[in-house]
Amino acid sequence: MHSPARKRIRVLDAGAVTFGEPLKEHCSWRIGGPADIFVQPSGEGQIVNVLRFVGEEGLPLVVIGRGTNLLFADEGFRGVVLKLGKRFSDFSVDGASVRAQGGLWVPRLVKNLADEGLSGLEHAAGIPGSFGGLVAMNGGSLRHSVGERIVDVRAVSFAGELRTFRRDECAFSYRRSLFQLGAGDPGNRWIVLEAALELVPADRNDIRREVLRILAERRGKFPLDLPNCGSVFTNDPAVYELAGPPGKIVEDTGLKGLRVGGAEVSHRHANFIVNLGGATASDVLALVGEIRKRVHDRIGAWLECEVRYVGAEGTLVPASEVSGTPIRREK
Ligand SMILES: Cc1cc2nc3c(=O)[nH]c(=O)nc-3n(C[C@H](O)[C@H](O)[C@H](O)COP(=O)(O)OP(=O)(O)OC[C@H]3O[C@@H](n4cnc5c(N)ncnc54)[C@H](O)[C@@H]3O)c2cc1C
Missing domain, CATH: 3.30.43.10 (Uridine Diphospho-n-acetylenolpyruvylglucosamine Reductase, domain 2)
Incomplete structure (x- = not known):
C-alpha cells in the first residue's frame, strides 16, 4: 500500500x-x-x-x-x-414493522423483537452475525431464512449509488441474495445499510420461551467452546436427497476428528471445523479439500461451502472454490 x-x-x-x-x-x-x-x-x-x-x-x-x-x-x-461497526445499529418499531441497520448484532435484534412481542425471527436466535451479514447470506435456521420477513433493503453500491430494493428484487434463495456477490462491476455490488422486516404480534413470553428452546438446542448440538464458523458446507437439496444433510454425510464418511494443522472436523458436529489453536487459512482449506475428496469418493457428489474465503487481493468466493478440489457438482 x-x-x-x-x-x-x-x-x-x-x-x-x-x-x-x-x-x-x-x-x-x-x-x-x-x-x-x-x-x-x-x-x-x-x-x-x-x-x-x-x-x-x-x-x-x-x-x-x-x-x-x-x-x-x-x-x-x-x-x-x-x-459496519456497532454504531451502525439503530433499531425502530412501527406496529409489526421493524427497521434495523446493518451493523446490529443478530442476538440483540432477536432480543429486541422478543421484548416488542414480535414473532417471526426466533429461528435466527444464536446466529452470531450482524443483521447486514444475515440479509446478505439470507441466513436462518430450522428451514427458515431472514428473506421471508424482509419488506425492503436499503443499500449502497460500491459505486456510491443509494437504492431501496423490494423483497422480490433481492434474489433471495437458500443462503443467497443479491448482496453477497463478491466480484464484478462496482455498480452491481451492494452494501446492506438497513432493512425493514414485517413480523407478527405475539405473546412476549411465548417468543422468549421459543428463543430459549432454540438456544438450548444449539448449545447441545454445536461445538461453541472452540473458534468456528458455523456450518462449513451448505445443505444442497440434491445432495440431501442422495445422502442426507452435510454433517451426517461428513460423519458417515468417518471424518469426525480429521485434522490438518490446527483445524479439526468437530467431534461434536461434523459440519463444523474448529480451530484447536493456531489454525491457518491454509489448514482449513486443505481440510475442506480433503473432506470434499473423501465424500466425493464415497457418494459421488461434491459438497459446496457456505463459508466464504476472502483472498488477499479481493476474491470473495465459497471456500470450496479455493480448496484445490473441483467445484462442479455431480449428481
Ligand atoms: C456458531 C455459529 C453458528 C452459526 N449458525 C448459523 C445458522 O444457524 N444459520 C445461518 O444462516 N448462519 C449461521 N452461521 C453463519 C453466520 O453467522 C451467518 O452467515 C451470518 O449471517 C453472517 O453474518 P456476519 O455479520 O458475520 O457476516 P460476515 O461473515 O462478516 O460476512 C458474510 C458475507 O456477508 C457479506 N456481508 C456482511 N455484511 C454485509 C453488508 N452489510 N452488506 C453486504 N454484504 C455484507 C460479506 O461480504 C460476506 O460475503 C453461524 C456462525 C457461527 C460462528
Whole structure:
C-alpha cells in the first residue's frame, strides 16, 4: 500500500481507521493476516466517503459484518476492509414493522423483537452475525431464512449509488441474495445499510420461551467452546436427497476428528471445523479439500461451502472454490 493512500484516508471523514489490522480479531474462526486498511464507518456519509476513496485509489474492497461466515487469507488483505461497526445499529418499531441497520448484532435484534412481542425471527436466535451479514447470506435456521420477513433493503453500491430494493428484487434463495456477490462491476455490488422486516404480534413470553428452546438446542448440538464458523458446507437439496444433510454425510464418511494443522472436523458436529489453536487459512482449506475428496469418493457428489474465503487481493468466493478440489457438482 503506497503511503499517499494512507495519508488520504487518515484525513478523510471515514470513521475509525487502522492500518495492518489483524483480521483474526474480526472473525469467529480467529484466522487471518493483516488488512492494509481497516475502516469502521458509523454513518452512511462515511461509507460513501470510503467508497469514493476506494474507487479513486483502485483498491480491492471487502465488506464484513461480524466475520462469522468468513475465512480470511493468511496473507491478510491488500486493500480496504469495511466493517459496519456497532454504531451502525439503530433499531425502530412501527406496529409489526421493524427497521434495523446493518451493523446490529443478530442476538440483540432477536432480543429486541422478543421484548416488542414480535414473532417471526426466533429461528435466527444464536446466529452470531450482524443483521447486514444475515440479509446478505439470507441466513436462518430450522428451514427458515431472514428473506421471508424482509419488506425492503436499503443499500449502497460500491459505486456510491443509494437504492431501496423490494423483497422480490433481492434474489433471495437458500443462503443467497443479491448482496453477497463478491466480484464484478462496482455498480452491481451492494452494501446492506438497513432493512425493514414485517413480523407478527405475539405473546412476549411465548417468543422468549421459543428463543430459549432454540438456544438450548444449539448449545447441545454445536461445538461453541472452540473458534468456528458455523456450518462449513451448505445443505444442497440434491445432495440431501442422495445422502442426507452435510454433517451426517461428513460423519458417515468417518471424518469426525480429521485434522490438518490446527483445524479439526468437530467431534461434536461434523459440519463444523474448529480451530484447536493456531489454525491457518491454509489448514482449513486443505481440510475442506480433503473432506470434499473423501465424500466425493464415497457418494459421488461434491459438497459446496457456505463459508466464504476472502483472498488477499479481493476474491470473495465459497471456500470450496479455493480448496484445490473441483467445484462442479455431480449428481
Ligand atoms: C456458531 C455459529 C453458528 C452459526 N449458525 C448459523 C445458522 O444457524 N444459520 C445461518 O444462516 N448462519 C449461521 N452461521 C453463519 C453466520 O453467522 C451467518 O452467515 C451470518 O449471517 C453472517 O453474518 P456476519 O455479520 O458475520 O457476516 P460476515 O461473515 O462478516 O460476512 C458474510 C458475507 O456477508 C457479506 N456481508 C456482511 N455484511 C454485509 C453488508 N452489510 N452488506 C453486504 N454484504 C455484507 C460479506 O461480504 C460476506 O460475503 C453461524 C456462525 C457461527 C460462528
